[in-house]
Amino acid sequence: MNLEIYYFSGTGNSLTVAKDIAEKMGGDLISIPSVMDKKSITTDSDVIGIVFPVYYLGTVNIPLVVQRFVMKLDGISTKYIFAVCTFGGGAGSTLTILDEQLKKRGGQLASGFGVQMPQNAFRKPFENKTKLYSNWKDKKLDFICEHVKAKDGWFDTDGLFIGLVVAIIERMMKVGFLNRSSLRSMKKTARLQEDSDLKLDEVIHFMDRSYSTDENCTGCGTCSKVCQVRNIEIVDNKPVWQHHCENCLACIKWCPQSAIHGYGELPGGYHHPDVNILDMLRESD
Ligand SMILES: Cc1cc2nc3c(=O)[nH]c(=O)nc-3n(C[C@H](O)[C@H](O)[C@H](O)COP(=O)(O)O)c2cc1C
Numbered sequence: 001m002n003l004e005i006y007y008f009s010g011t012g013n014s015l016t017v018a019k020d021i022a023e024k025m026g027g028d029l030i031s032i033p034s035v036m037d038k039k040s041i042t043t044d045s046d047v048i049g050i051v052f053p054v055y056y057l058g059t060v061n062i063p064l065v066v067q068r069f070v071m072k073l074d075g076i077s078t079k080y081i082f083a084v085c086t087f088g089g090g091a092g093s094t095l096t097i098l099d100e101q102l103k104k105r106g107g108q109l110a111s112g113f114g115v116q117m118p119q120n121a122f123r124k125p126f127e128n129k130t131k132l133y134s135n136w137k138d139k140k141l142d143f144i145c146e147h148v149k150a151k152d153g154w155f156d157t158d159g160l161f162i163g164l165v166v167a168i169i170e171r172m173m174k175v176g177f178l179n180r181s182s183l184r185s186m187k188k189t190a191r192l193q194e195d196s197d198l199k200l201d202e203v204i205h206f207m208d209r210s211y212s213t214d215e216n217c218t219g220c221g222t223c224s225k226v227c228q229v230r231n232i233e234i235v236d237n238k239p240v241w242q243h244h245c246e247n248c249l250a251c252i253k254w255c256p257q258s259a260i261h262g263y264g265e266l267p268g269g270y271h272h273p274d275v276n277i278l279d280m281l282r283e284s285d
Contacts (some may be wrong), residue, residue, distance in 0.1 A: 001149070003027030005049035008034070008066050010248025012275030013086045013117035018051040018119035018137065019274075021084070025146050032069045033228035036281070040074045047080045052093050053120075055247070057166065058173030059182060059200050063093040063231055065246050067101060076107030080151045083112045084144060088119025088127075090166035091157040093120055096100065113144050114157030118233065118251060120270050121263075131272070208241035210261035211251065223251035223260060226280045254280055 005027050007018035022029040027049065035041055036067045052066045062070075062085075080103060091114035115136055118129045145212035147154040173179045173225055183200050190206035192198060198206075208231065219237025224230075229246050232239045239251065239260070252260045253269040254277055 001025065001027075001047055002045040003047040003049065003148075004043050004045040004105070005051060006028055006030050006032050007051040007071065008032040008063055008069075008161050008246075008248075008273075008281075009051075009280075010228075010246070010250040011253045011270055012272030012280070013115075013120065014051050014053050014084075015279060016272045016274045017051070017084055017115055017141075019279075020137070020141050021049060021148075023049070024141065025148065031228065031282075033065055036069065036072070036136075036229075038072065039130040041069065041072045043079075044076045045079075047082070048076070049148070050081065050083040050098070052083075052085055053129040053248075054085050054091055054114075055086075055087050056182070056204075057090060057094070057202070058109065059179055059189065060204065061092070061097050062101075063246055063248065064201055064204060066130070070098070070101045071139060073102070073107065074104045077103065077106055079107060080101065080110045081107055082148050082149075083109055083113055084143075085112075085157070086115045086208065088116045088117065088121065088124060090114075090162050090169075092166040092170045095155065095157060100232065102279075111147055111152060111154045113140070113147075113155075115140055117272070118270060135190045160246065168227055204247050207243050207247040208243060208245035211241055211260060213238060213259050216257040216259035217255075218257060220257075222254060222256055222277070224279070225282060226250045228282060230282075250280060 003025055005018045005022045007014055009015035018029055026049050053065055055063050079118055083095055085091050095112035102108050117132055118127060187194055189210045190203050191209045192206060221234045223239045224232040224234050231245050232241045232251060252262060253271050258269055
């Protein structure tokens with residue numbers, strides 16, 4: 001099987017998933033941001049995997065850079081495409097949305113899976129990280145590989161109970177109330193006027209306005225090197241965010257001095273234990 005796995009990851013959960021599948025199935029691992037300078041993305045592989053984290057369930061769902069990547073895919077009508085989304089709470093309709101986007105490019109999602117991983121955007125009470133890691137390694141990894149090998153049409157995201165709760169939340173989002181309040185709070189974080197007419201996905205790019213450094217920043221530039229979308233310039237030994245942020249939290253979580261603060265900050269800085277800083281450096285550098 002000719003397999004290419006494209007991934008996007010801020011704190012290593014999705015990278016671990018992508019890496020483990022690629023190793024087990026003998027596929028090539030390709031970072032999504034590393035191919036984004038191409039006008040169109042084509043491949044000779046007959047199987048394509050797309051692995052990414054769920055962001056803002058019920059509103060955005062798929063990281064913006066992943067959405068832009070899908071819109072660049074060409075010649076995918078005969079490909080077997082599978083996706084794995086990692087999430088802290090639930091995947092909801094994320095894979096349905098991805099399927100709709102792939103259809104616009106002439107393809108479709110053949111199979112899709114959700115993998116629960118530690119929540120990287122906030123401290124989640126009662127979260128058992130060890131259990132989540134072993135659930136991935138001991139159960140889900142083999143399960144996904146078997147389905148991809150069989151090239152079948154399996155979809156498996158949230159369990160029944162979580163699925164129901166998440167569906168209700170997403171429904172409420174669609175009705176508008178939660179959507180409006182989450183847009184309001186994101187504008188606040190992005191230091192935008194409440195009456196600014198930016199849409200939710202445009203607001204995300206400005207979330208970096210809430211990022212700052214403290215006196216422990218040494219100007220080492222790690223933040224700039226792990227920012228997959230080149231959103232950080234180092235000026236006078238300090239990071240300056242360029243407002244095309246994906247809000248993936250990599251700069252915060254991988255700062256060796258824990259000197260960056262902002263949205264979603266978890267003291268100590270979460271990252272998946274199987275991933276190290278070298279894995280996170282931009283491929284093109
Ligand atoms: C900006 C942002 C928004 C997120 N929104 C959600 C969400 O709506 N639902 C959810 O289950 N997890 C959410 N998460 C958690 C991530 O999906 C989860 O921790 C994921 O495994 C992180 O993957 P990564 O380490 O590859 O970046 C969010 C994380 C971030 C950074």
